[in-house]
Amino acid sequence: MVKIKPAGDQAVTVEFADVIDETVSARVIALDRDLKADPVAGITETVPTYRSLLVFFDPAILPGRALMATLRDRVDASAEPDETQARHFTIPVCYQGIDALDLAELSAARGLSQQEVIALHTGATYRVFMIGFAPGFTYLGGLPEALHTPRLTEPRQKVPAGAVGIGGAQAAINSVAGPSGWRYIGRTPVKLFDPERSDPAFFRAGDFIRFRAVSPDAVAALDRRVAAGDPIVECEQPW
CATH class of the missing domain: 2.40.100.10 (Cyclophilin-like)
Structure with missing residues (x-):
């Protein structure tokens, strides 16, 4: 199950798994691409890792709790990776x-x-x-x-x-x-x-x-x- 957790007061991490795996990597990248293609006001940077996506945000624009809810919706929408990109x-x-x-x-x-x-x-x-x-x-x-x-x-x-x-x-x-x-x-x-x-x-x-x-x-x-x-x-x- 995907875990979305605070990472300090200006970042959230979306953890897809606890293993190094190509399928996991594809899901991380799919979410990253989705957030770049359809930006969310307040997100300042995204950093893909082996198994998670680190999302930085401006809390003056976007509260962390609201961001976590938005990311949950985006994870569900980007569950099928598009490797054609x-x-x-x-x-x-x-x-x-x-x-x-x-x-x-x-x-x-x-x-x-x-x-x-x-x-x-x-x-x-x-x-x-x-x-x-x-x-x-x-x-x-x-x-x-x-x-x-x-x-x-x-x-x-x-x-x-x-x-x-x-x-x-x-x-x-x-x-x-x-x-x-x-x-x-x-x-x-x-x-x-x-x-x-x-x-x-x-x-x-x-x-x-x-x-x-x-x-x-x-x-x-x-x-x-x-x-x-x-x-x-x-x-x-x-x-």
């Missing part, structure tokens, strides 16, 4: 050299060759469950079970932006340089966070991603294009 992207990744920070160790831990790891990683379709932790950091579902690997016992102090990682059963793309305990097997030149863009985060919850392997020379050329302001990838037709 999902965006699809194919993301270039270099799995070689300095970009493959943990590829050799992860391959040995899983009893796979590095090429087998790359084939599994590029052969899957990933769903963006949420954006969080750092601006633009992209949490992904859909990692093949054969690649599930615990995080590092000792986090690195700095991982580059664009690093493509694995943490347990999850996959992710690092958005800005910083410390991390995820295991990183490649890097994409796609700029996940840019405060100068109208939408600073490149991805949003509900997107679908596939990865394609590119060479070090190719990724270097793509890095130059990104530095010149080229987004290098665009939304595609559904696969």
